Amino acid sequence: MGMMDTLDEWHSIYIKAGIALPGALLSARFRDEGSDEQKMGLLLATALACLLACAAAQNNNPTENLALRGRATQSSTYYNYVFGYLASAINAIDGNMDSNFYHGSCSFTNNDMSPWWRVDLLKSHKISQIVVTNRGDCCGNLIDGAQILVGDSLENNGNNNPSCSEINYLPNGGTQTFECNGMAGRYVNIIIPGKETYLTLCEVQVFGVPVSKKPPCS
Structure with a gap:
């Protein structure tokens, strides 16, 4: 050569x-x-x-949003009969940050005990940041107290994985970045523990690198 x-x-x-x-x-x-x-x-x-x-x-922090290639699910899915709108879990990883629920790009559960949402990144990653966009047209307080979890286990639907951070407060339509500092995991969960309520998310972005990836020159 x-x-x-x-x-x-x-x-x-x-x-x-x-x-x-x-x-x-x-x-x-x-x-x-x-x-x-x-x-x-x-x-x-x-x-x-x-x-x-x-x-x-x-x-440098990775710039690819891993969630866009993931698979999302949630504890239950709310259906709005008036608008004919199914608030599926996948709505929170569609790349659309529109925070108006009625525009069709937000997830929403039913009134569940400890409602949760999860994205499967398909393989384990070292997660640097998770960015959450809250619902903007109303009801922003619903997300208060939510836990962000990262890990490789599906025990209890992934809700026993370690905590990256907690969402103490996020205003209507607000977007906040949570640092996970390289926590390893295939699954990212957002759960409101110990409370009967709704969980709504308008976008979740996940940034990181595969656990097996090595830097150049290694």
């Missing part, structure tokens, strides 16, 4: 990590030709860029 072939491979890694190679490297067009000083400079710059790419991969 020539030196430029190696550079091209690293270039693709840097782009994914959000790092640009120095212009001098991108303009290099030699394989075996060039002075020893040029070759050594290229190798040193490549090694430095590799280290920067590794650091970026480890420190």
Whole structure:
């Protein structure tokens, strides 16, 4: 493999990590030709860029919303007979942050004891952040006291998994980010424990990386 072939491979890694190679490297067009000083400079710059790419991969928060590819379910599903609207669990991971319940993009349970909602991310991830958007047209207080859980167990419908955070208060139509600091899990649950009430969510976004993923240069 020539030196430029190696550079091209690293270039693709840097782009994914959000790092640009120095212009001098991108303009290099030699394989075996060039002075020893040029070759050594290229190798040193490549090694430095590799280290920067590794650091970026480890420190930057992922930008892909994992929930969009997940499968959602909830303790029960409310049906509005007037509007003919089924407030399915999947409405909370449809990518639509419209917080007006009657526009058809929010989930809603029946009046359950400890109502819950869950998204299956299909495999275990290290979760960095979970972003929740509350209902906006009314009833924002329904979400007060909800627990956000992350884990790999489906015991008790996933509601025995460890807690990432609690939603103490979220105003009508509000969006809040909750830090999970790399908690590992396939399932993200939101539950209002020990209370007979409704649970409504207008969007849940989940950010993280697969547990098995390794950074570049590892």
